[in-house]
Each structure stands twice: as structure tokens, then as C-alpha cells.
Amino acid sequence: MTGTVTELRTAHTADLPVATLAEVRALLDAAFGDGLTDDDWEHALGGVHALVWEGAELIGHASVIQRRLLTGGRALRAGYVEGVGVRADRRGRGHGAAMMDALERVLRGAYDLGALGATDAAAAFYASRGWQLWQGRASALTPAGIQPTPDEEGCIFVLPLAVPLDLSSELTCDWRDGDVW
Numbered sequence: 001m002t003g004t005v006t007e008l009r010t011a012h013t014a015d016l017p018v019a020t021l022a023e024v025r026a027l028l029d030a031a032f033g034d035g036l037t038d039d040d041w042e043h044a045l046g047g048v049h050a051l052v053w054e055g056a057e058l059i060g061h062a063s064v065i066q067r068r069l070l071t072g073g074r075a076l077r078a079g080y081v082e083g084v085g086v087r088a089d090r091r092g093r094g095h096g097a098a099m100m101d102a103l104e105r106v107l108r109g110a111y112d113l114g115a116l117g118a119t120d121a122a123a124a125f126y127a128s129r130g131w132q133l134w135q136g137r138a139s140a141l142t143p144a145g146i147q148p149t150p151d152e153e154g155c156i157f158v159l160p161l162a163v164p165l166d167l168s169s170e171l172t173c174d175w176r177d178g179d180v181w
């Protein structure tokens with residue numbers, strides 16, 4: 001689209017108008033084949049969003065929210081990346097990388113580590129940016145205690161930052177409705 005300015009902006013959820021949040025939800029519903037559940041959508045809120053605008057049209061979104069991840073006897077402050085999506089007809093142009101650049105800057109400045117649950121299709125995208133696949137067991141700190149989450153093993157990526165991590169040890173996430181990872 002010649003002449004249309006593409007711009008990446010970051011903002012906290014609190015500073016995004018309701019109409020923009022509705023655009024984000026629509027973008028993500030389309031970007032993920034089956035759409036987002038309400039829980040998936042809620043998981044992407046309450047942190048810092050990276051938004052790519054092509055003129056007045058939203059073509060990309062990713063956000064980072066805070067969670068606690070337990071490993072090695074510590075409760076680490078994790079920046080958890082959610083809702084990463086670029087409009088299908090705008091993929092392969094560097095927008096995904098630009099959004100991750102912006103969020104990784106937030107991660108480096110504010111968190112002990114970055115973490116995310118990758119779709120199969122996007123795993124190589126994160127790996128190429130230095131994100132590392134968690135090798136050990138995965139679990140969740142549920143209201144009934146720590147429960148294994150074996151189905152999620154093999155799709156949890158971390159970005160080691162402020163603290164050394166043993167990727168072969170157990171990683172436990174805090175509790176939430178919907179998909180815990």
C-alpha cells in the first residue's frame with residue numbers, strides 16, 4: 001500500500017480505547033484459525049500491548065502481562081507474551097519481529113524472564129529470536145495444588161534474562177481460567 005504509513009505503538013491496556021480493544025480482539029479472532037476463547041482474550045489484557053497500525057488499520061498485535069512462574073524454589077516475575085498475531089495478508093514483512101522487539105525491550109527492563117506458550121506454527125519464529133524451549137516438566141499451581149500439565153510440554157518457550165534458569169527442571173505457572181499456559 002504505497003504511501004500508507006506503518007507505525008508500531010506500545011500502550012498499557014488502561015490507555016487503549018474500548019474501540020481499539022475491539023479491533024485487537026477482531027484481529028486475533030481472524031489471525032487464529034479457530035478464533036479466541038473469552039479466556040484467551042482475557043489473558044492478553046492487563047499489561048503492555050504492541051500494536052502495528054497501517055494508517056488507521058490495525059494489522060498486528062502482541063502483549064506482555066505479568067505472571068509468577070515457579071522454578072528451582074523461586075517464584076519468578078515473568079513477562080508472559082500473549083495474543084501474538086499479524087493479519088494474514090501482512091505476514092512475512094517483519095511486523096511480528098518488530099512487535100517482539102518492542103515487547104522484549106519491556107521484558108529486559110522489567111522481568112526476571114520472558115515466557116510464552118507457542119502454537120506449533122510459530123515455534124520456529126520464537127526459536128529464531130533466541131527463545132528457548134523449556135525441556136523439563138510443566139505444571140500449574142491450581143487451587144487443588146500443583147498439577148502436571150503434560151499436554152503443554154514441548155510448546156513453552158522462555159527468554160532467560162535476569163536469573164539463570166535450568167531448562168531441564170520443573171516449571172510451574174500460576175493459576176488462571178482457560179488455558180493455563
Ligand SMILES: CC(C)(COP(=O)(O)OP(=O)(O)OC[C@H]1O[C@@H](n2cnc3c(N)ncnc32)[C@H](O)[C@@H]1OP(=O)(O)O)[C@@H](O)C(=O)NCCC(=O)NCCS
Binds near residue numbers: 090
Ligand atoms: C507468527 C506471526 C505473528 C509472525 O508474524 P510475521 O509478521 O509474519 O513475522 P515476520 O515477518 O516478522 O518474521 C520474522 C522472521 O520470522 C520468520 N517467521 C515468521 N513466521 C514464522 C513461522 N511461522 N515459522 C518460522 N519462521 C517464521 C520469518 O521468516 C522471519 O525470518 P527472517 O528475519 O529470517 O526473514 C504470524 O505468522 C501470525 O500471526 N501467525 C498466526 C497466529 C499465531 O500463530 N501466532 C503465534 C501465537 S504463539
